[in-house]
Amino acid sequence: MGKSVRNTVITVLERCDLPLSYINTIPKDSSQGDSNEFSRPIKWHPSFYAATGKKPPPGEAFSQPTIEVTLRSWLRKNIDNIRTLEESTTAVQDDINKLRCQLIDHLELKDIRWESFWGFSHFRGCLKGFYLLYKEHPTQVKETLKGRTLVFGNNSGVSLHGDVVLSGEDVRADWIKILRSVSAYDAVLERLPYMEKKLSELLNNIQVVRRKHYHHITMADEYEVLLNKLLNTLRRSQVLSEKWLGDESLSDVQIVVEGESGPLALSNTGQFLLPASVPGSLIVEFIAKNKEQGSYTLKQNMSYRLYEEKAIEECKQHLELKEISKDENITCEQMITCCERLVTEYWKLGLLLTDTRLNISHYYSMMQDGKICIPWNCKMDE
Known part of the structure; x- marks a missing residue:
């Protein structure tokens, strides 16, 4: 490429076998020369520095204050549109x-x-x-x-x-x-509990659970293939399993067969997420190193669920909501925290949330049907 914009354009045109007749009619600006510099410095928007983490050059500090969004300010700005959407649907x-x-x-x-x-x-x-x-x-x-x-x-x-x-x-x-073809799946559905039991036995009676994912549905035949792959890889790793797990019962630990590929992980609910493509040696080692944390987190999450149900019902009554729900990635603890804060601040919200459907998420949004999404840690008015 050339050292100037003009030379760069000429090079591109030549390589594409395109005519240069038009660009030759444009007089060359001698003041610009072949400098690689622009005639004026580039001034990036503040969002560029916020996204990249780079510091603005000296003398380019932005005096425009950051406007902090609070729940009440966001609702006041959008409630009319929310009510309109809800009525129209x-x-x-x-x-x-x-x-x-x-x-x-x-x-x-x-x-x-x-x-x-x-x-x-x-x-x-x-x-x-x-x-x-x-x-x-x-x-x-x-x-x-x-x-x-x-x-x-x-x-x-x-x-x-x-x-x-x-x-x-x-x-x-x-x-x-x-x-x-529905009836053909009945035999598959009958085999799944048996395969899950065998998987449990290979991992010292660990609990094999099935999670429900909104917008992500695993079919019975796909799940059978995943279970079969895990059974085969763990059977080949029994020597390592005995080394890492011994005879200790893992009946207070849960695993979920999450899919074909993905990270081998311990979820925030205390369940081990096992992709079918991970070698059995890595699975038993990972479970052995994290089984205490998994058991503790699982028990803690189960106790939180009782408080969560109570907090949700109390929030629904105090704010007079039609419905309150949460995204899958919102933990019980986050949901409880949000509901308790909403109940504490409900008198400041007035009628803004009355008869609305609220979803606790990580962002503010208005859904097509008028449902409101708010971040679980949204800022309340002082």
Whole structure:
């Protein structure tokens, strides 16, 4: 490349076999020369230095004060839009509730859930489409789904919990194909507890648990493959398992088969997350070194859950909320802290949160249906 912008452009054009006729008509600025410097210094926005951690050059200190967002200031700024969104979606929510109740009643389902990245309006479309499918194939659909839970998600199949999952992106023809294959998963679902028991025995009677992930559903056949891989790798590592774990019972420790790949980790709830691709030698060593911490964190988290339920209910009543929920990555301790602070400060919030649906997260946001997301450690007004 050239030492100036002009030379750089010429070099690029030549390498691309493009004509230079236009650039040759532009007079060369002799004052600029071949300097690699710009005619004026670049002044970066303060966000550049905040994101990179770099210090601004001398004399470029920014006097613009940082505006600290508080819960009440954010609500005052956005509450009108939140109320408008909620009112505009009332009819859609009513349709969803009506269709959902009808399908549960007609098909004798345990439940119908929406676990997709798509918005709730898409849920209504799925329910309407499925209702038409039921009208076309009433006997087959009912016989297949009776006593089961139906989930509309981002993929299709039968989950490791036995729920029938239909992708919200598929059409009715795809759904009926999935429903016709549901019975084939019954044998897989029967094998899973047996495989989990064998996995538990290889790790000194450790607890094997299945976590539910919103927007991430593991299918039964996928889970069987993951369990099989772990069983094989741990069987080949029994000598190391005896060395690291000995005869000590691990019945107060939990593991979760998390997926094909990922970090071998101890979660903030005290559960060991085991990717199926990790060698058995690393698994037994990691569990042996962290089993005390895992057991302690697990017991602490279970005790926190009781306080969490109480804190949530108290917060819901004091603030007169329609609903209060949290993101999966919000711990019990964080949820309790947030709820207690909201109850303490509820008189300052006035009617801002009355009859709203609140979700505790790590950020401020307005959802499409009017649900409010606030950070668990949001700053309250002084």
